[in-house]
Amino acid sequence: MTTGGSRLDPWVDSYAARAHAMRASEIRALFAVASRPEVVSLAGGMPYVQALPVEMLTATAHRLLTERGPVALQYGSGQGDQTLREQILDVIGEVGITAHPDDIVVTTGSQMALDLVTRIFCDPGDVVLVEAPSYVGALGVFRAYECDVRHVAMDDEGLVPDALTDALAACAREGRRVKFIYTIPSFHNPAGVSQGPARRAEVLRIAQSAGVLVLEDDPYGLLGFEGEPPRAIRADDAEGVIYLGSFSKTIASGLRVGWAVAPHGVREKLVLAAEAAVLCPSNYAQLTVSEYLATQPWREQIKTFREVYRERRDALLESLQAMMPEGTTWTIPAGGFYSWLTLPEGLDATAMLPRAVANLVAYVPGTGFYVDGQGRQNLRLSYCYPEPERIREGVRRLAAVIESELELAHTFGTSHALTEVTGTSVPAPDLA
Amino acid sequence: MHVLVLAGGLSAERDVSLRSGRRVAEALRGERPDWEVGLTDVDASLLARLAEHRPDCIIPLLHGAAGEDGALRDVLQSLGIPFVGSTAASSRLAFDKPVAAQLVRDAGLLTPEGVAMPQSTFRELGAAGVLAAVVDRIGLPMVVKPAKGGSALGASIVHNAADLPAAMVGAFAYGDVVLMEQFIAGTEIAVGIFERDDDIVALPAVEIVPPGELYDYAARYTAGTTEFFCPARLTEEQERAAQAMALNVHVLLGLRDWSRTDLIIDAGGRPWFLEVNVAPGMTETSLVPQALSAADVRLGELMAELAEAAVSRSGR
Numbered sequence: 154m155t156t157g158g159s160r161l162d163p164w165v166d167s168y169a170a171r172a173h174a175m176r177a178s179e180i181r182a183l184f185a186v187a188s189r190p191e192v193v194s195l196a197g198g199m200p201y202v203q204a205l206p207v208e209m210l211t212a213t214a215h216r217l218l219t220e221r222g223p224v225a226l227q228y229g230s231g232q233g234d235q236t237l238r239e240q241i242l243d244v245i246g247e248v249g250i251t252a253h254p255d256d257i258v259v260t261t262g263s264q265m266a267l268d269l270v271t272r273i274f275c276d277p278g279d280v281v282l283v284e285a286p287s288y289v290g291a292l293g294v295f296r297a298y299e300c301d302v303r304h305v306a307m308d309d310e311g312l313v314p315d316a317l318t319d320a321l322a323a324c325a326r327e328g329r330r331v332k333f334i335y336t337i338p339s340f341h342n343p344a345g346v347s348q349g350p351a352r353r354a355e356v357l358r359i360a361q362s363a364g365v366l367v368l369e370d371d372p373y374g375l376l377g378f379e380g381e382p383p384r385a386i387r388a389d390d391a392e393g394v395i396y397l398g399s400f401s402k403t404i405a406s407g408l409r410v411g412w413a414v415a416p417h418g419v420r421e422k423l424v425l426a427a428e429a430a431v432l433c434p435s436n437y438a439q440l441t442v443s444e445y446l447a448t449q450p451w452r453e454q455i456k457t458f459r460e461v462y463r464e465r466r467d468a469l470l471e472s473l474q475a476m477m478p479e480g481t482t483w484t485i486p487a488g489g490f491y492s493w494l495t496l497p498e499g500l501d502a503t504a505m506l507p508r509a510v511a512n513l514v515a516y517v518p519g520t521g522f523y524v525d526g527q528g529r530q531n532l533r534l535s536y537c538y539p540e541p542e543r544i545r546e547g548v549r550r551l552a553a554v555i556e557s558e559l560e561l562a563h564t565f566g567t568s569h570a571l572t573e574v575t576g577t578s579v580p581a582p583d584l585a
Numbered sequence: 586m587h588v589l590v591l592a593g594g595l596s597a598e599r600d601v602s603l604r605s606g607r608r609v610a611e612a613l614r615g616e617r618p619d620w621e622v623g624l625t626d627v628d629a630s631l632l633a634r635l636a637e638h639r640p641d642c643i644i645p646l647l648h649g650a651a652g653e654d655g656a657l658r659d660v661l662q663s664l665g666i667p668f669v670g671s672t673a674a675s676s677r678l679a680f681d682k683p684v685a686a687q688l689v690r691d692a693g694l695l696t697p698e699g700v701a702m703p704q705s706t707f708r709e710l711g712a713a714g715v716l717a718a719v720v721d722r723i724g725l726p727m728v729v730k731p732a733k734g735g736s737a738l739g740a741s742i743v744h745n746a747a748d749l750p751a752a753m754v755g756a757f758a759y760g761d762v763v764l765m766e767q768f769i770a771g772t773e774i775a776v777g778i779f780e781r782d783d784d785i786v787a788l789p790a791v792e793i794v795p796p797g798e799l800y801d802y803a804a805r806y807t808a809g810t811t812e813f814f815c816p817a818r819l820t821e822e823q824e825r826a827a828q829a830m831a832l833n834v835h836v837l838l839g840l841r842d843w844s845r846t847d848l849i850i851d852a853g854g855r856p857w858f859l860e861v862n863v864a865p866g867m868t869e870t871s872l873v874p875q876a877l878s879a880a881d882v883r884l885g886e887l888m889a890e891l892a893e894a895a896v897s898r899s900g901r
């Protein structure tokens with residue numbers, strides 16, 4: 154309550170309780186510095202869209218506007234363009250999913266699908282199980298709907314079945330119903346690990362026997378560096394899994410086109426929820442994607458992306474191996490954008506970030522990928538955007554920062570800062 | 586007239602600086618529609634750009650290192666480009682909190698007792714022993730903060746000696762030297778100073794009531810979080826004493842054009858000097874704009890006058 158002074162925001166007493174955590178944060182201030190070219194940013198998750206053929210995109214956009222302008226610039230269906238939904242079947246066929254165009258709901262990026270699914274399933278206080286760590290954008294949605302988010306341990310093959318069983322049993326004992334299990338089985342963000350086929354089957358079996366829905370988020374599934382794309386969990390259960398896909402990493406994130414594949418009853422509600430939220434996804438963006446899929450060798454382009462990201466992953470892993478101080482470990486991603494690094498015992502990635510940015514390298518501290526304060530010893534490294542040479546330079550700088558942080562920790566017997574950082578601790582989507 | 590506002594830079598206060606810069610540039614454009622008012626970041630291309638399109642005056646609104654430590658102002662002085670604000674030498678004094686505090690103390694003004702040390706001192710002599718000695722001298726609670734830098738980044742208030750190592754870690758994350766300072770309980774205020782028509786004017790004090798003990802980054806830049814009183818809830822005598830201290834500091838450190846001094850009014854009504862800023866924040870939640878508003882001075886009007894004065898004193 155105000156007591157006669159000014160709070161510089163006349164609506165301060167009107168905000169919903171859930172808005173109270175939306176505060177300016179030191180970490181976000183540091184990410185503002187990371188956007189400068191002098192800084193090697195291993196923090197953001199921007200896809201390397203420069204690998205797309207610009208002339209082709211220009212031609213696509215031109216053709217779309219000249220030939221189908223009145224449609225592209227008009228409202229569309231809440232469920233999404235029919236032709237695009239048919240084309241999406243080809244894309245999800247790559248991860249073993251067979252479905253009907255009616256099963257698809259096109260969304261404004263898969264982030265919107267996450268929002269819609271949570272909106273139709275979760276009342277405040279409902280339990281959602283997520284991996285430890287988990288995608289920060291999903292955690293933000295779950296928090297916004299005031300879910301009770303509980304982390305389930307991961308290992309080098311992702312979600313740990315025993316831990317999942319234990320978490321479900323704990324909820325059952327408490328009389329709490331779990332609304333869904335949120336998982337990123339392929340090339341996890343931020344952990345950089347993947348569930349193998351047996352692990353996926355085990356996770357699905359546990360969910361089925363508990364009668365709990367699986368929300369499978371798969372933005373990176375086609376970006377594996379070896380072999381065939383991993384088979385989606387949804388490929389083996391059409392009723393118990395909602396699958397989220399995205400063109401952000403396989404075409405362009407700026408188009409904001411994603412989708413959900415959902416069982417009939419869920420999909421009906423998703424469409425109504427989508428109409429309430431945004432009326433319809435952008436027709437212009439959908440038709441651009443549709444035109445691209447119809448006229449361009451999109452599978453070849455995905456191969457190009459894979460090669461770009463594999464080269465960068467290799468640059469990251471080689472330089473980590475060569476330069477990181479003893480006691481530092483990291484995951485070895487077989488696809489996707491990220492490696493998850495564990496600092497030497499006792500170091501704190503959040504407390505270290507200012508020093509890193511002052512030394513012109515940035516990462517995302519691990520705590521942003523948890524709702525419960527875990528992750529202090531971890532950080533996420535992205536290799537998707539910087540060129541290999543910049544990645545090597547970034548790792549060199551990071552190694553020096555960790556060395557000096559070890560010295561600081563040795564001097565003071567701790568590497569934790571006294572003041573806890575509050576507010577958002579992850580970068581905005583437009584940070585490289 | 587061509588005025589260029591410099592904002593951004595590479596310090597941890599980049600975002601704050603960008604917001605300050607945008608606000609000042611906008612106010613200037615509104616005040617002087619016939620002026621060419623640019624806003625630019627500071628990077629390796631700046632000097633080439635200045636050479637190509639030399640402004641009549643620069644307003645440096647960079648916060649933190651390079652902006653307030655005098656380095657950039659040294660460059661501007663070398664280039665002979667007039668700029669608003671303190672000289673490089675004065676900025677250097679003001680930006681180094683222990684140095685500024687010592688000068689203020691030597692002049693007989695009240696300032697908390699403090700000790701500044703680099704990380705190497707703790708490493709070489711052992712942190713436990715050094716911290717124990719500091720606690721013996723200063724007592725608890727104490728404020729621990731980087732010797733240079735603003736926006737309370739890396740600052741904390743320590744009540745228990747056991748928390749000191751973590752406070753040091755937090756402060757050393759933002760700088761190589763840390764200032765440990767006696768904590769003065771009281772009313773936190775800021776007094777803006779500006780020079781106008783050969784006079785040095787103190788703005789009304791702004792009283793700051795943050796939600797927690799520390800007026801930290803979130804409290805500073807999240808609108809609605811901190812409560813401000815302007816005029817401050819001080820007696821006339823206290824207000825005058827606070828303004829006099831800010832004026833004294835401005836003159837003592839040889840500051841120019843404008844500054845903002847942060848003070849505490851203790852339970853006995855006495856003002857204590859904490860620090861002084863040569864590029865005060867000018868964001869939507871910053872203190873000087875509130876004081877200007879209370880004094881019925883338009884931000885654009887003030888900045889235009891300061892820019893004209895800068896050009897005039899350069900003899901151009």
